[in-house]
Amino acid sequence: MVKVDRRIIRTREAIKKAFLELMSEKNFDRITIQDIADRANINRATVYLHYLDKFDLLDKIIEEHIKNMSNICESEAELDWIESTVHCMEYLERNYLFFSTMLASEGAPYFRSRFLQFNIEEFKKDVDITKGKNLGQNADVVAQFVANAYVGVVEWWLKNGMPHPPREMAEKVGELLARIL
Amino acid sequence: MVKVDRRIIRTREAIKKAFLELMSEKNFDRITIQDIADRANINRATVYLHYLDKFDLLDKIIEEHIKNMSNICESEAELDWIESTVHCMEYLERNYLFFSTMLASEGAPYFRSRFLQFNIEEFKKDVDITKGKNLGQNADVVAQFVANAYVGVVEWWLKNGMPHPPREMAEKVGELLARIL
DNA sequence: ATCGAATTGTTGTTTAAACAACAAATTGGA
DNA sequence: TCCAATTTGTTGTTTAAACAACAATTCGAT
Numbered sequence: 001m002v003k004v005d006r007r008i009i010r011t012r013e014a015i016k017k018a019f020l021e022l023m024s025e026k027n028f029d030r031i032t033i034q035d036i037a038d039r040a041n042i043n044r045a046t047v048y049l050h051y052l053d054k055f056d057l058l059d060k061i062i063e064e065h066i067k068n069m070s071n072i073c074e075s076e077a078e079l080d081w082i083e084s085t086v087h088c089m090e091y092l093e094r095n096y097l098f099f100s101t102m103l104a105s106e107g108a109p110y111f112r113s114r115f116l117q118f119n120i121e122e123f124k125k126d127v128d129i130t131k132g133k134n135l136g137q138n139a140d141v142v143a144q145f146v147a148n149a150y151v152g153v154v155e156w157w158l159k160n161g162m163p164h165p166p167r168e169m170a171e172k173v174g175e176l177l178a179r180i181l
Numbered sequence: 182m183v184k185v186d187r188r189i190i191r192t193r194e195a196i197k198k199a200f201l202e203l204m205s206e207k208n209f210d211r212i213t214i215q216d217i218a219d220r221a222n223i224n225r226a227t228v229y230l231h232y233l234d235k236f237d238l239l240d241k242i243i244e245e246h247i248k249n250m251s252n253i254c255e256s257e258a259e260l261d262w263i264e265s266t267v268h269c270m271e272y273l274e275r276n277y278l279f280f281s282t283m284l285a286s287e288g289a290p291y292f293r294s295r296f297l298q299f300n301i302e303e304f305k306k307d308v309d310i311t312k313g314k315n316l317g318q319n320a321d322v323v324a325q326f327v328a329n330a331y332v333g334v335v336e337w338w339l340k341n342g343m344p345h346p347p348r349e350m351a352e353k354v355g356e357l358l359a360r361i362l
Numbered sequence: 363a364t365c366g367a368a369t370t371g372t373t374g375t376t377t378a379a380a381c382a383a384c385a386a387a388t389t390g391g392a
Numbered sequence: 393t394c395c396a397a398t399t400t401g402t403t404g405t406t407t408a409a410a411c412a413a414c415a416a417t418t419c420g421a422t
Contacts, residue, residue, distance in 0.1 A: 005410060007378050010222060032399060041191060043380050048401065187380060188408050213369060224410050229371065 012050055014040040016061055019054075024101045028058070062102075062111055065095065066118050073122055081181075082174040089166035092154060100158045112151070119147040126181050134181075146180050193231055195221040197242055200235075205282045209239070243283075243292055246276065247299045254303055262362075263355040270347035273335060281339045293332070300328040307362050315362075327361050 018039035022031045031054060037044040051057040072087050092099055102111040124143040128134060134142055153173055157163070164172075199220035203212045212235060218225040232238040253268050273280055283292040305324040309315060315323055334354055338344070345353075 003411095005378070006222065006224065007408095007410065011379075033401090034399065041187065043187065044400090045381080045402080046379055049378075053401090184381095186408070188378095192409075214371090215369065225370090226372080226411080227409055230409075234371090 008050075011040075011042060011046060014042060015047060015050065015057065019057055019061070020098055020101070024097055028054075058110075061098075062114055065098065066114065069118065070122075081178055082170055085170035085174045085177070086167050089170045092158065093162060093166050096158065096162065099154075103155050103158055112155070116147060116151045119151055120144060123147050123150075123181070128181075142180065146177060149180075150177070189231075192221075192223060192227060195223060196228060196231065196238065200238055200242070201279055201282070205278055209235075239291075242279075243295055246279065247295065250299065251303075262359055263351055266351035266355045266358070267348050270351045273339065274343060274347050277339065277343065280335075284336050284339055293336070297328060297332045300332055301325060304328050304331075304362070309362075323361065327358060331358070 015036060018036050019031070022035055022039060033047050033054060034044055036054070036057075037047050040047075047057075051060065069088060069091060072091055073084065102115075120143050123146045124139060127137075127139045127142045129137050129139050129142070150173065153169075157169060196217060199217050200212070203216055203220060214228050214235060215225055217235070217238075218228050221228075228238075232241065250269060250272060253272055254265065283296075301324050304327045305320060308318075308320045308323045310318050310320050310323070331354065334350075338350060
């Protein structure tokens with residue numbers, strides 16, 4: 001792991017924070033680089049040192065969250081389904097502002113499909129069609145099935161202001177998942 | 182007004198914020214420059230670019246607040262006593278963390294006397310011994326009298342978690358002040 | 363009282379960010 | 393539709409901050 005200059009970290013954090021705030025205030029295509037720089041209290045030119053444009057910025061933010069969730073999935077792989085899902089739900093809760101904005105906003109229609117794709121990949125790892133209840137099933141079909149179900153529930157949960165705590169959600173969803181996987 | 186580089190402003194703000202946080206967590210003499218740098222997320226050497234040491238830092242913060250209050254007093258000089266005091270009280274409320282820490286902390290015994298001194302100067306401007314109820318009084322005595330009274334009340338107010346809203350405090354204290362000045 | 367660890371204050375060098383200015387493109391009202 | 397204002401993306405130069413390393417204190421536990 002290379003050591004990154006403190007200023008770089010700080011600047012990128014400021015940009016991302018500013019961008020997320022703006023995302024929850026106005027539409028994606030109404031946000032200018034100027035806005036972001038002003039909010040982050042940095043020079044406009046500095047934004048271009050780190051990102052090509054606001055699309056690139058959004059992409060990088062999305063990829064970062066996907067990566068983080070991927071890490072959670074990996075580190076929790078040994079735990080049972082419930083505990084694993086709890087950690088994922090808690091991650092979503094911690095980053096509520098981002099995810100709810102992403103799923104609600106018209107300006108970011110790419111996020112849902114990226115999020116779905118990630119979950120398909122993850123669930124594929126857990127599908128076993130060589131034995132058990134899914135013997136004879138098609139791995140893609142099962143993965144598509146559960147991933148869409150999962151994403152749909154998460155979407156509903158976030159859009160409705162997280163009406164149940166992460167653990168309860170994880171238990172309910174985990175139980176349903178266990179019936180499929 | 183000279184334009185100051187954005188980085189300088191940002192760094193100083195970060196240092197002062199970090200310092201105030203630390204002040205409310207531990208004693209003044211337990212705070213190291215290292216602590217401040219870590220908390221502010223800047224390099225330790227950068228602190229020395231702006232301040233001689235932590236004493237200098239504290240001095241500068243105190244002077245800044247005194248200056249701010251001085252500005253409030255000036256700009257409100259035309260208003261009546263009540264309104265003027267309301268603005269002062271609100272300033273104290275906005276900076277509650279700082280003032281209560283300063284008045285409570287053992288590590289900053291200099292603040293009270295500095296704050297008192299400022300108020301003595303301010304009240305001196307309002308004492309008129311050439312006519313009215315203070316004809317024949319001594320200006321220094323009157324100024325000392327009201328300044329100590331005022332600071333004492335503010336101290337009590339802050340130390341007790343601001344049990345009354347700024348406006349109410351200003352009205353009560355303003356009425357008492359009007360009897361003297 | 364002593365030793366190791368932490369803190370201090372300072373320095374030289376490198377690098378990220380600020381700033382200012384630019385032409386080109388885009389926007390949005392009149 | 394047209395024009396002014398805004399935004400964009402880029403550049404050259406300057407400057408503040410990062411970093412690393414240093415000797416000198418100071419601290420704190422044994």
